[in-house]
Amino acid sequence: MQCMWCESKQAKNTTVTSYWELPDGTRAIEIKMIPSVHCVDCGMEYQEETLIEEIEDQLMLIDTKPLPNSMTYQELMDVPRFLKKNYFKL
Template sequence: MICKWCEEEGAIEAPKTGYWELPDGNRAIEIKEIPSIECQNCGMEYQTDETVEDIEEQLLLIDTRKLDDSITYKQLMDQPRFLKKNYFNFDKYPL
């Protein structure tokens, strides 16, 4: 796989831990086992744009008050949503 940072071959999929600020700005949580990319050449670790968007959308659509300070990616994505999708992102859902 090609690394988005150094543009060299050697990037691999590897679950990583990340820290996310909740949408209300009240606190941050630790998210473990996030699908991520790790480059064996430059050492950069990152998530795809799609994964970041999925996490941010999920955090907007669930009751974040019920989240512990640490959660796995799967546990986060399995949380029940208030809405089925983010109707407020007009880039994704044009009027």
């Protein structure tokens, strides 16, 4: 895998814990086990843009009020959506 920052071929898939602000701005939740990339050469840890969009779309399309303060990435993605996709995305 190639690092998008330093272009090293030493990047590896990993998982991380991160805090994500809910779209309504009322609070942030802890999301554990987010698929991520870690580069052993430059030290960067990041999520690919498509995954970030996936998380943000999911948070826009679900009822966030009953979400716990902490959950795994898969638990978040398993929450039923109000709509099938984000029709407001240009």
